Amino acid sequence: MVTSKTSVSVLFAGDSGDGMQLTGTQFAETVAVYGTDLNTFPNFPSEIRAPAGTISGVSGFQLQFGSKAVYTPGAKFDVMIAMNAAALKANLKNLHHGGIIIANTDGFDAKNLRLAGYGEENNPLENGTVKDYSVFEIPVVTLTREALADTGLSTKNIDRCKNMFVLGILYWLYSLPIETTIETLRTKFRKKADVAEANIKAVKAGYNFGDETEMFSQHGRYSVAPAEKKPGVYRRVTGNEASAIGLTAAAKKAGLKLFLGSYPITPASEILQTLSGLKKWGVKTFQAEDEIAGVLTSIGASYGGALAATNTSGPGLALKAEGLGLAMILEVPLVVVNVQRGGPSTGLPTKPEQSDLFIAMFGRHGDAPVPVIAATSPVDCFYSAYEAAKIAVEYMTPVICLTDGYLALSSEPMLIPTPDDLASISPKFAKERKADDPPYLPYKRDERGVRKWAMPGTPGLEHRIGGLEKQHETGHVSHDPENHALMTRLRAEKVERVADIVPDLEIDNGPEKGDLLVLGWGSTYGAIKIAVEQALQGGCSVAHAHLRYLNPFPKNLGEILGNYKKVLMPENNSGQLIHLIRDKFQIEPVGFSKVQGLPFNEMEIEAKITDILKEL
Amino acid sequence: MTDTLSKLTAKDFTSDQEPKWCPGCGDHAVLQQLKNTMADLGLKTEDVVVVSGIGCSSRLPYYVATYGVHGIHGRALAMASGLKTARPELSVWVATGDGDALSIGGNHYIHTIRRNLDMNVILFNNEIYGLTKGQYSPTSKVGLKTVTSPNGVVDYPMNTVALTLGSGGTFVARVLDRDGKFMREVFKRAAEHRGTSVVEIYQNCPIYNDGAFDVFTDRERKADTTIYLEQDQPLIFGAEKNKGIKLDGFMPVIVDLKDSSVSLDDLWIHDEKDKLKANILAGFFDDPDTTENCLPRPLGIFYVEDRFTYEDALDQQIAQAQADGEGSLEELLAGKSTWTIK
Ligand SMILES: Cc1ncc(C[n+]2csc(CCOP(=O)(O)OP(=O)(O)O)c2C)c(N)n1
Ligand code: SF4
Numbered sequence: 001m002v003t004s005k006t007s008v009s010v011l012f013a014g015d016s017g018d019g020m021q022l023t024g025t026q027f028a029e030t031v032a033v034y035g036t037d038l039n040t041f042p043n044f045p046s047e048i049r050a051p052a053g054t055i056s057g058v059s060g061f062q063l064q065f066g067s068k069a070v071y072t073p074g075a076k077f078d079v080m081i082a083m084n085a086a087a088l089k090a091n092l093k094n095l096h097h098g099g100i101i102i103a104n105t106d107g108f109d110a111k112n113l114r115l116a117g118y119g120e121e122n123n124p125l126e127n128g129t130v131k132d133y134s135v136f137e138i139p140v141v142t143l144t145r146e147a148l149a150d151t152g153l154s155t156k157n158i159d160r161c162k163n164m165f166v167l168g169i170l171y172w173l174y175s176l177p178i179e180t181t182i183e184t185l186r187t188k189f190r191k192k193a194d195v196a197e198a199n200i201k202a203v204k205a206g207y208n209f210g211d212e213t214e215m216f217s218q219h220g221r222y223s224v225a226p227a228e229k230k231p232g233v234y235r236r237v238t239g240n241e242a243s244a245i246g247l248t249a250a251a252k253k254a255g256l257k258l259f260l261g262s263y264p265i266t267p268a269s270e271i272l273q274t275l276s277g278l279k280k281w282g283v284k285t286f287q288a289e290d291e292i293a294g295v296l297t298s299i300g301a302s303y304g305g306a307l308a309a310t311n312t313s314g315p316g317l318a319l320k321a322e323g324l325g326l327a328m329i330l331e332v333p334l335v336v337v338n339v340q341r342g343g344p345s346t347g348l349p350t351k352p353e354q355s356d357l358f359i360a361m362f363g364r365h366g367d368a369p370v371p372v373i374a375a376t377s378p379v380d381c382f383y384s385a386y387e388a389a390k391i392a393v394e395y396m397t398p399v400i401c402l403t404d405g406y407l408a409l410s411s412e413p414m415l416i417p418t419p420d421d422l423a424s425i426s427p428k429f430a431k432e433r434k435a436d437d438p439p440y441l442p443y444k445r446d447e448r449g450v451r452k453w454a455m456p457g458t459p460g461l462e463h464r465i466g467g468l469e470k471q472h473e474t475g476h477v478s479h480d481p482e483n484h485a486l487m488t489r490l491r492a493e494k495v496e497r498v499a500d501i502v503p504d505l506e507i508d509n510g511p512e513k514g515d516l517l518v519l520g521w522g523s524t525y526g527a528i529k530i531a532v533e534q535a536l537q538g539g540c541s542v543a544h545a546h547l548r549y550l551n552p553f554p555k556n557l558g559e560i561l562g563n564y565k566k567v568l569m570p571e572n573n574s575g576q577l578i579h580l581i582r583d584k585f586q587i588e589p590v591g592f593s594k595v596q597g598l599p600f601n602e603m604e605i606e607a608k609i610t611d612i613l614k615e616l
Numbered sequence: 617m618t619d620t621l622s623k624l625t626a627k628d629f630t631s632d633q634e635p636k637w638c639p640g641c642g643d644h645a646v647l648q649q650l651k652n653t654m655a656d657l658g659l660k661t662e663d664v665v666v667v668s669g670i671g672c673s674s675r676l677p678y679y680v681a682t683y684g685v686h687g688i689h690g691r692a693l694a695m696a697s698g699l700k701t702a703r704p705e706l707s708v709w710v711a712t713g714d715g716d717a718l719s720i721g722g723n724h725y726i727h728t729i730r731r732n733l734d735m736n737v738i739l740f741n742n743e744i745y746g747l748t749k750g751q752y753s754p755t756s757k758v759g760l761k762t763v764t765s766p767n768g769v770v771d772y773p774m775n776t777v778a779l780t781l782g783s784g785g786t787f788v789a790r791v792l793d794r795d796g797k798f799m800r801e802v803f804k805r806a807a808e809h810r811g812t813s814v815v816e817i818y819q820n821c822p823i824y825n826d827g828a829f830d831v832f833t834d835r836e837r838k839a840d841t842t843i844y845l846e847q848d849q850p851l852i853f854g855a856e857k858n859k860g861i862k863l864d865g866f867m868p869v870i871v872d873l874k875d876s877s878v879s880l881d882d883l884w885i886h887d888e889k890d891k892l893k894a895n896i897l898a899g900f901f902d903d904p905d906t907t908e909n910c911l912p913r914p915l916g917i918f919y920v921e922d923r924f925t926y927e928d929a930l931d932q933q934i935a936q937a938q939a940d941g942e943g944s945l946e947e948l949l950a951g952k953s954t955w956t957i958k
Contacts, residue, residue: 230957234957235951259702279933279934280937280943282934282943293694296688296691296694296724300696300702301702303665304698304703322688326688419949457703459660462662464631464683464686466678476633
């Protein structure tokens, strides 16, 4: 008996040492190649080596796959793999009522029960805790040992394969092929054939276990049909990988070299890590001594004619503030990818939040506006970083690209664009000056108010600039009051003019006019998308629009806001965007904040939509 | 406009902006020698970038007719490092003050030194904050009365040369603003060195710390308070060249050359490749005004080391990664593992 489903959310949870991240990633590869849409989110302990068997040591990998578009890893999951008692305890509250638990009973012995805080005599599998779920109790370690007894590997190495046994069971349960994983294991353990074969054997044993055991025969299997997706070649990316590739692609398209000056910080470090591995593409990364050096090395590189970027997260953005002001007045291109996390101060370093909007908008002294973009999905991190680079280069300005810890670590399939699909990026360089040419004016602007980029090494363009206010056009130091007012205005107008290339905001879903508009920005996209879809199915007059461009706003934003009786604005902060909207459009939106270091789920937003519509 | 065939002169390196330093400020002399050196080296104005932080001395880029960026306080070295990494072919010079480099920029200072990018750092040490009007700096002498130390400085002063050596410096020198010709020679050696060269300049600030270095520049005292380091030459100083320095184990001792029991062969011979000796020389740091019979303050090149530069090492890694050609945009976008949906 095979039941077909449109989408399934799975959580792999175990001890940090159980290999849950690898298991989840493998499952994701398989369903991706099989053709479903998907979204994944890892959730690991912030302690690097938390005590084994305890709640704080639980590592999870959640993923949703489906035959229609998937926008989040799922508010709750349908299936939970609990490799030990702590994994069960930490995650049970997020399992759908009636959901499936696959419990590794070897992880529920006296010691594990005690470490998980249940007490040795109080096994949740036996005391009624899980009575409302479909529970499959499987001694995974014991079965893996049996299956691999003749491999000649040590017990320790055999036990490492237990996650592959579980993966095999899951492949069977969801009628999925095991070939993708077999191939990956062969490549991954290219130099250790015995380990590869043992892991493969474990996957197969798990799969066969599903086939043979009585346990599942009554329950049956599931299948999820492939999604109708745009034909093409796909890869899977996390938000951080996508940001890194987006910057590199932008440099290539612009004919520039990419330079990244950076200092590691969670959850932004993978951008530096990914780029440091792209030397084949000529990328230069500079692991600086701190964030200040990170942004300043980038400014130096930008002055020298590179596409310069720096990546960071909240506390690092605070340190970069003075440098950003310098880049702004120098009018050199610079991309800052800021992967937001819970604040203030060190705050919740491993948890996502959207609370760096204010510092991105205003966190500099003086009048120093810079364009701000926010990515809406892991794949959109690619396009946002790319877009930020385009604006930076074409408008000679620093640009802040906001992502967050949720997007950074989540992954989804990306339809690989061809180079021609990507927008052109055209740097405007000042040209070599001959002896008889008029003097070079480094701050002469074109009709968009943009100055040209002068590459050191070009004869005739020698010029001196700095953070001191500069005279209009000549760039000489000037303390003239009128000139300062003029330059302040010209710099701000230039940033405002970026709106000319910002696409009009579109209604993502729902009617063009109606009762309620849900306006979001950044990573809340998926949750709002589903909530609005469900509310629409329930007959509500509600629409969804999502902002990627936060400064400047799309030109038609005011008009769109006017088409609805009320505007609801969910944000993972105490309501930062709402200030900007209220200030600019003089409307009174309904704020909806969540500051728990957790992303929104669709149910919370749908409930809020229903509440508001009731009051209208 | 530069004619590549005829060598440029210091005048060609002079910008149209008039230096705004106070009359008598040591900065004027340094600027002049810097321009002389650039001309001596046959540099082209378009290939040079002068980078600075904030402070009186950091205004220098405006006065040199090359490319130049005046950054923010303390961050000149970080900015220069990024520039040099991105554009290794440029000749990069950094003008920085003792406050700029060693106080607010201290972290960048030690890390820049150890990375050893090929750039030249001109460190103006006036033992005071000039631009902000006379507060004490990390190099100010203990007891110095300033606007922020009305009862005298109680911070122990920083020893620039020792710090630089300790950070892994590969070219470390000290000069006086008054020693124009000598400064020019040292600048030239610094520029020819492949790696980060640091030249500390004792620079007089007649406005806020006048005479801070008189003890080393006064015609009467100079011979006894300073010693000029010359490669392969014995350490001899004193008005009548009558004093030498000899090593007793690791202890430097002053010997009287008039004493017949002392032979010239016993004297310490300067060797700029000897790191141990450079460290001992860096320790000649007593204040002649307060310490009796102290060792003379060394001037010249303390230490030179050949070590790989950051930008070369990075470029080599890139060349290696590109041995089979540079990565294409298609390859980048595709990544390692893909699947096709028909
Ligand atoms: C972030 C920041 N803090 C403080 C200042 C103020 N400030 C400017 S220059 C300076 C000290 C300059 O001393 P030094 O580097 O020795 O240069 P000098 O003026 O003596 O040549 C200070 C404190 C500043 N510009 N920026
Ligand atoms: S204040 Fe001192 S350091 Fe600054 S310009 Fe005047 S004399 Fe020179």
